[in-house]
Amino acid sequence: MANRMLVPEAKNGLNKFKEEVAREMGVQFSDYNGNLTSRECGSVGGEMVKKMVEQYESKL
Incomplete structure (x- = not known):
């Protein structure tokens, strides 16, 4: 199985x-x-994961 990005546009945002x-x-x-x-x-x-989860939970 080839390694491919599902959303290539997200790469720059995640790197930042x-x-x-x-x-x-x-x-x-x-x-x-x-x-x-x-x-x-x-x-x-x-x-990074902790911050993403916190952001998601605050939107619920």
Whole structure:
């Protein structure tokens, strides 16, 4: 099964959101993130999900 994006237009928005969350957390994201730990990358992803869930719940 090929890996494909369902909504390619969302990629830029998610990248901006990721950079914003990383900046808030003090994690230095760049074009190359091989110097970051799995914990740092995972914490940014987890915080992104947390913020998205909070935003969704506030709209209910």
